[in-house]
Amino acid sequence: MPTTSVQLYSVRDAVAEDLHGAIARLAQIGLEHVEPYAFHERTEEYERAFAAAGVTAPSGHAPVLASDNPQAIFDAAAALGMAIVIDPFVAAEQWQTAEQVAELAERVNKLATLATERGLEFGYHNHSWELSTRIEGKHALEVFVGHLAPEVVLEVDTYWTGVGGADTPALLAALGERVRLVHVKDGTLDGDVSKQQPAGSGEVGVGAVLAAAPQATRVIEFDAYAGDVFAGIAQSLAWLKENDR
Numbered sequence: 001m002p003t004t005s006v007q008l009y010s011v012r013d014a015v016a017e018d019l020h021g022a023i024a025r026l027a028q029i030g031l032e033h034v035e036p037y038a039f040h041e042r043t044e045e046y047e048r049a050f051a052a053a054g055v056t057a058p059s060g061h062a063p064v065l066a067s068d069n070p071q072a073i074f075d076a077a078a079a080l081g082m083a084i085v086i087d088p089f090v091a092a093e094q095w096q097t098a099e100q101v102a103e104l105a106e107r108v109n110k111l112a113t114l115a116t117e118r119g120l121e122f123g124y125h126n127h128s129w130e131l132s133t134r135i136e137g138k139h140a141l142e143v144f145v146g147h148l149a150p151e152v153v154l155e156v157d158t159y160w161t162g163v164g165g166a167d168t169p170a171l172l173a174a175l176g177e178r179v180r181l182v183h184v185k186d187g188t189l190d191g192d193v194s195k196q197q198p199a200g201s202g203e204v205g206v207g208a209v210l211a212a213a214p215q216a217t218r219v220i221e222f223d224a225y226a227g228d229v230f231a232g233i234a235q236s237l238a239w240l241k242e243n244d245r
Contacts, residue, residue: 001245002217003033003058003218004031004033004218004219004220005031005034005035005181005217005219006035006220006221006233006237007034007035007037007061007219007220008022008023008034008035008036008037009037009061009221009223010220010222010223010225010233011025011026011230011233014230019045019046019049020052023049023050023052024049024052024053025230026053026055026233029230029233029234030234030237031055031220031233031237032056033055033056033057033217034050034056035058035059035060035061035219036057036060036061037060037061037062037088038061038062039060039062039076039077040062040076043079043080046080047079057080057081058084059083059085059086059155059217060077060086061085061087061088061125062086062087062088063088064085064087064111064122065087065108065111074114074115074120074122075118077118077120078118082120083120083121084120084123084153084155084181085115085120085121085122086122086123086124086125086153086181087108087111087122087123087124087125088125089125089127090124092129092133095129095140097135098143101140101144102143102147104144105147108124109148109149109152112151116151121151121152121153122152123152123153123180124144124152124154124155125154125155125157125183126160126161126164127157127164128161128163128191129164130144130164131160131161131163131164139164139166139171142171145175145178148178152178153178153180154175154179154181155179155180155181155183156168156171156172156175156179156181156182156183157182157183157185157221158172158183158206158209159183159186159187159196159221159223162189162203162205163189163190163191168204168205168208168209169212172212173212179213180215180216180217181218181219182209182217182218182219183219183220184199184206184210184219184220184236184240185199185204185220185221185222185223186199186200186202186203186204186206186236187202187204189203193223194224194226196223196224196225197232198233198236198239199236199239200236200239201235201239207244218240218244220233220236220240
């Protein structure tokens with residue numbers, strides 16, 4: 001089974017209330033890896049929680065592109081033992097033209113060089129608009145990738161690609177080894193996050209998606225969940241153990 005992690009945004013309420021307790025619960029479920037968000041704001045606390053629970057953070061999310069001090073974010077990532085830093089969000093209005101996308105890619109390339117100097121990799125995580133927006137007949141995300149330096153990585157959110165209208169397995173195959181991580185989530189493809197479900201129980205077609213990116217770390221995530229999100233994560237993990245080989 002490939003490496004499996006969980007995006008801590010899924011349990012953000014629990015993290016806000018009791019970071020150590022939330023990480024411990026995920027470790028009890030059987031997860032050995034986590035993907036924190038805004039880790040540069042609570043670096044020492046995350047470090048203590050990870051050590052206490054016996055988990056590691058191979059990757060993490062932070063708003064690097066919007067930061068006045070990206071070096072500090074990369075330094076925090078290095079302190080937490082990360083290998084990959086992902087910027088999780090660039091607003092839809094910045095993906096509307098070929099010029100905007102090329103400029104964004106140039107900024108990402110420069111930040112990737114900065115990350116490399118600290119022994120890290122840098123990349124981007126999509127939502128739906130990078131796929132639903134078309135530029136010269138291509139998904140905006142594909143245009144973006146065409147401008148990226150070879151060292152820039154991608155974390156493909158395989159729920160949002162589907163919501164955005166992409167053929168996710170075909171997209172993953174086309175992007176190839178650049179895809180280092182995938183967000184694993186399921187639900188209806190109308191974009192209603194309140195209908196998200198554990199992996200394998202929705203419309204995403206998770207099995208075919210994962211088969212198209214065998215090299216990528218699987219990161220379980222829920223944007224929202226109607227039930228106990230820790231139980232939903234456990235169900236997703238169990239599905240992956242059974243079906244993702």
